[in-house]
Amino acid sequence: MKISKVLKISIISLICISIIIFYIWRFSPFLPHIDRNEDSSFTYNNATYTMYQGVDFLERFRNIKRGKKVAIINKKGELPRCTVYEAQGDNSENILIVYEEIIMSIDTYYIQNNINTFN
Incomplete structure (x- = not known):
């Protein structure tokens, strides 16, 4: 099965956003x-x-x-x-x-x- 480009981009974006949120929560740069x-x-x-x-x-x-x-x-x-x-x-x-x-x-x-x- 082929995964559409939109789904791939959505998954990658979700992973990136999750990493950023974890960094802000864990290390609190602000x-x-x-x-x-x-x-x-x-x-x-x-x-x-x-x-x-x-x-x-x-x-x-x-x-x-x-x-x-x-x-x-x-x-x-x-x-x-x-x-x-x-x-x-x-x-x-x-x-x-x-x-x-x-x-x-x-x-x-x-x-x-x-x-x-x-x-």
Whole structure:
């Protein structure tokens, strides 16, 4: 059976569009790229965020989920690449979730410095 030229062009176009959409979704070239500070914190929208390492980690973050993707963290040529998400849930206004793209795909919670996140 012969496939018409229109069908071939349609299939090739669909594949190209799918690749472009995947690239934009996965690598987000339009999102801001931010650098880590020397102490592993990062600055986003003029606020510095540091990793939360308290013993009450599960209690504080059990109801918080990843929201909108807001930035990409550059690790100065190192892997893994990290994606920053807004946190959604109760008391999440000063929290960002960093998704570290490694085999285990770890979520790390960062809290804005100098802010008491939970009353």
